Amino acid sequence: MEPSDEIDRLIELERQELKKHRPQAKLLLLGQSEAGKSTLLKNFQLHFAPKAFHAEAEAWRAVIHLNLVRAVNYILESLNTSTQTSGQSSGSGTGGASSMSTVSSGGRHGSTDTLRHLRMRLSPLRQVELILHRRLCVDGPSGSSSRGTRAQRSSSSASSSRQPDLTVRVRSGWKALARIGRQTSLTGQDELQDMRQIIDACRDDIIALWADDAVQAGLRKHNIDLEDHYIYFLNNASRVTSMRYVPPTEDILRARLQTIGVEEHRLALETGDSGSEWVFYDVEGCRGQRTAWAPFFDDVNAMIFLCPVSNFDVPLKEDPSINSLLDSVSLWNTLCENKLLADATFILFLNKMDLLHRKLKSGIKFSDHVSLYKDEPNDAESIALYFKRKLSAVHKHYSPKPRALHIHKTCAIVCHCPE
Numbered sequence: 175m176e177p178s179d180e181i182d183r184l185i186e187l188e189r190q191e192l193k194k195h196r197p198q199a200k201l202l203l204l205g206q207s208e209a210g211k212s213t214l215l216k217n218f219q220l221h222f223a224p225k226a227f228h229a230e231a232e233a234w235r236a237v238i239h240l241n242l243v244r245a246v247n248y249i250l251e252s253l254n255t256s257t258q259t260s261g262q263s264s265g266s267g268t269g270g271a272s273s274m275s276t277v278s279s280g281g282r283h284g285s286t287d288t289l290r291h292l293r294m295r296l297s298p299l300r301q302v303e304l305i306l307h308r309r310l311c312v313d314g315p316s317g318s319s320s321r322g323t324r325a326q327r328s329s330s331s332a333s334s335s336r337q338p339d340l341t342v343r344v345r346s347g348w349k350a351l352a353r354i355g356r357q358t359s360l361t362g363q364d365e366l367q368d369m370r371q372i373i374d375a376c377r378d379d380i381i382a383l384w385a386d387d388a389v390q391a392g393l394r395k396h397n398i399d400l401e402d403h404y405i406y407f408l409n410n411a412s413r414v415t416s417m418r419y420v421p422p423t424e425d426i427l428r429a430r431l432q433t434i435g436v437e438e439h440r441l442a443l444e445t446g447d448s449g450s451e452w453v454f455y456d457v458e459g460c461r462g463q464r465t466a467w468a469p470f471f472d473d474v475n476a477m478i479f480l481c482p483v484s485n486f487d488v489p490l491k492e493d494p495s496i497n498s499l500l501d502s503v504s505l506w507n508t509l510c511e512n513k514l515l516a517d518a519t520f521i522l523f524l525n526k527m528d529l530l531h532r533k534l535k536s537g538i539k540f541s542d543h544v545s546l547y548k549d550e551p552n553d554a555e556s557i558a559l560y561f562k563r564k565l566s567a568v569h570k571h572y573s574p575k576p577r578a579l580h581i582h583k584t585c586a587i588v589c590h591c592p593e
């Protein structure tokens with residue numbers, strides 16, 4: 175037997191031994207894409223394994239930088255494309271002038287020049303995006319093609335609102351590749367260090383770009399609706415770009431990474447029931463991936479389902495013919511019905527309550543999108559109660575043998591813990 179085989183055998187024996195002594199709970203995190211599953215997992219880590227959570231801050235910094243740089247490059251690229259497109263279209267007489275040329279022809283040449291200047295000064299961020307992408311992501315190089323897809327996200331204004339798909343799909347083991355540590359090669363360390371310096375040097379220009387009236391007008395004109403986390407990092411560019419930046423909890427909760435396949439996360443509890451281990455299965459929520467979940471349903475203690483209640487007026491990203499909330503409800507039905515989960519405790523998180531509040535406050539009416547919700551108050555609490563009743567009824571219907579159901583209203587991006 176080779177020495178390495180012997181080591182493997184001993185490690186496996188030790189793992190088995192540990193497993194015997196460490197009580198373990200198996201938990202599924204399910205729900206559609208962007209429901210907030212991975213964000214909720216970060217909350218569990220923060221509450222029950224805070225040391226491990228904070229130890230990963232450096233790895234999250236790379237993801238946050240990729241989120242920020244991607245948003246900046248996207249803005250520059252889309253306004254550039256818009257200007258060119260409009261130049262061509264106005265020449266061919268098809269109309270559709272872009273905001274930048276409109277701004278320019280409206281007598282604000284200064285702003286167009288500013289954009290040209292910023293585009294030149296921020297050009298090193300293209301390279302930064304490529305390097306970060308190569309270190310962290312699974313798919314091909316990012317660029318206009320990989321982020322050109324734009325989903326219609328608002329059924330109420332279907333022809334107007336566009337959200338760019340800037341999704342970060344990370345490879346497994348990304349945390350080690352994103353950290354500057356003893357395991358990182360010298361070239362890797364230099365590369366990460368150089369990137370941070372470039373981002374730091376671009377701080378004032380990023381801030382100027384985002385604050386530029388013509389840029390904001392261009393985004394509005396083309397109905398480019400950046401997702402909340404991009405806006406959050408752009409608003410906070412001043413501190414995020416600093417060489418001294420260590421992501422605080424709120425930033426880590428906001429960093430967006432798409433889960434690929436099914437990821438296993440072991441959480442050794444540091445607080446409460448310390449010494450126990452929770453094993454989470456965090457899944458990729460897209461429709462095409464859901465058949466891959468079933469093999470993980472065996473022997474689970476709890477199934478945690480995330481339903482983003484604010485999605486009542488948006489189509490599903492991967493299939494705009496389906497309302498996103500209806501997709502969540504039908505997924506909940508399918509899971510309640512699943513025999514493999516007959517003995518599991520069900521935990522339902524009515525997530526994104528903050529966004530639900532915000533939408534209703536802006537005047538959007540829930541009943542305009544959910545016809546069964548007639549003559550009831552257009553407030554978040556009443557709507558959450560409506561969901562609670564509806565989804566509990568489904569659960570009860572499919573539970574001939576009684577099984578527990580716990581329901582919580584949540585906002586997963588707010589940190590309730592002291593730093």
Ligand SMILES: Nc1nc2c(ncn2[C@@H]2O[C@H](COP(=O)(O)OP(=O)(O)OP(=O)(O)O)[C@@H](O)[C@H]2O)c(=O)[nH]1
Pocket residue numbers: 205206207208209210211212213214402403427428429430431432433434457458459460525526527528529584585586587
């Ligand atoms: N405003 C708000 N945003 C949230 C909330 N929960 C999650 N998010 C944001 O929603 C986005 C998607 O969250 P994720 O946790 O990555 O979603 P997921 O369910 O893991 O998605 P997939 O990995 O694609 O299946 C992220 O940008 C989060 O910051 C919430 O309660 N409120």
Ligand SMILES: [Mg+2]
Pocket residue numbers: 211212213431432433456457458
């Ligand atoms: Mg996820």
